[in-house]
Amino acid sequence: MILITGGHGQLGTELRNLLDEKKIEYVSTDADQLDITDKEATNKFIADMKPEIIYHCAAYTAVDKAEDEGKELDEKINVEGTRNVAEAAKAAGSTLIYISTDYVFDGKKKDGMYQVDDATNPLSEYGRTKLLGEKAVQEIMDNYYIIRTSWVFGIYGHNFIYTMQKLAKTHDRLTVVNDQFGRPTWTRTLAEFMTFVIEEKAPFGVYHLSNENSCSWYEFAKEILKDTDVEVAPVTSEEYPQKATRPQYSIMDLSKAKELGFEIPTWQEALASFLELEAK
Numbered sequence: 007m008i009l010i011t012g013g014h015g016q017l018g019t020e021l022r023n024l025l026d027e028k029k030i031e032y033v034s035t036d037a038d039q040l041d042i043t044d045k046e047a048t049n050k051f052i053a054d055m056k057p058e059i060i061y062h063c064a065a066y067t068a069v070d071k072a073e074d075e076g077k078e079l080d081e082k083i084n085v086e087g088t089r090n091v092a093e094a095a096k097a098a099g100s101t102l103i104y105i106s107t108d109y110v111f112d113g114k115k116k117d118g119m120y121q122v123d124d125a126t127n128p129l130s131e132y133g134r135t136k137l138l139g140e141k142a143v144q145e146i147m148d149n150y151y152i153i154r155t156s157w158v159f160g161i162y163g164h165n166f167i168y169t170m171q172k173l174a175k176t177h178d179r180l181t182v183v184n185d186q187f188g189r190p191t192w193t194r195t196l197a198e199f200m201t202f203v204i205e206e207k208a209p210f211g212v213y214h215l216s217n218e219n220s221c222s223w224y225e226f227a228k229e230i231l232k233d234t235d236v237e238v239a240p241v242t243s244e245e246y247p248q249k250a251t252r253p254q255y256s257i258m259d260l261s262k263a264k265e266l267g268f269e270i271p272t273w274q275e276a277l278a279s280f281l282e283l284e285a286k
């Protein structure tokens with residue numbers, strides 16, 4: 007049996023749809039059914055269910071709020087919650103899939119893309135707690151997949167594409183940061199990889215998974231709004247200050263995932279598929 011935490015979030019919903027398509031049974035939970043910060047309840051739920059696989063999609067994802075008013079909750083969900091899930095998973099003999107982030111890196115690497123074993127150095131509270139979640143999983147378990155992803159967009163959540171589209175309805179001109187580079191990731195590609203590692207019995211460990219090609223947020227916005235009359239203008243991060251510091255360059259090397267035989271669409275292809283689905 008399969009357990010999903012955070013099953014109604016952006017990624018969890020995509021994963022449920024994919025498992026439905028594949029006719030694979032699962033139990034999906036959200037905080038109401040399984041609050042991962044409740045150690046006893048998490049233990050009991052997982053001990054009773056004894057899932058073979060746990061897709062751990064639950065997380066605190068409000069990156070800027072995590073810097074102040076959400077700080078405590080961020081720590082509680084991403085560190086304590088993940089620890090609770092990992093301990094219960096270990097006791098039940100489950101394989102755990104934990105989703106992490108490019109924000110574990112500082113984005114200052116000078117000599118190419120980030121490798122899975124490169125030194126981490128998060129700049130934000132969210133990045134710090136997601137990294138502590140990774141460490142908890144690695145400390146507690148052997149049979150885990152840690153999948154770091156970045157700039158996630160899907161039909162079922164709040165994301166950069168929806169923000170741009172909403173702003174485009176009320177603005178003729180938008181300014182977007184052009185000095186932060188990364189790889190956008192469609193939830194569909196990520197969900198497919200999450201099921202792929204299980205189906206293919208891939209070696210346990212840390213993977214990077216985003217769509218192919220990279221861009222700045224400005225380039226991403228240009229592509230999102232290319233069929234509109236809205237002007238997209240580049241600005242620097244200094245001109246658009248945010249509470250949480252983001253890595254300037256967080257392009258992660260995807261070769262470990264590709265070596266498994268997993269085919270990764272470019273972010274431009276993924277975006278086109280997303281926009282097509284959205285239009286339906």
Ligand SMILES: NC(=O)c1ccc[n+]([C@@H]2O[C@H](COP(=O)([O-])OP(=O)(O)OC[C@H]3O[C@@H](n4cnc5c(N)ncnc54)[C@H](OP(=O)(O)O)[C@@H]3O)[C@@H](O)[C@H]2O)c1
Nearest residue numbers: 012014015016017037041042064065067105106107155158
């Ligand atoms: N979004 C991105 O750009 C991005 C980038 C890199 C990595 N990631 C990682 O990808 C994963 C999925 O992210 P997402 O975009 O799907 O996030 P999301 O839409 O915010 O979903 C997170 C889910 O976690 C649930 N949750 C929160 N607190 C919980 C608790 N105490 N117990 C159980 N469930 C709880 C939320 O439920 P409620 O809505 O009821 O609170 C929500 O369903 C996360 O691990 C995230 O860190 C995301």
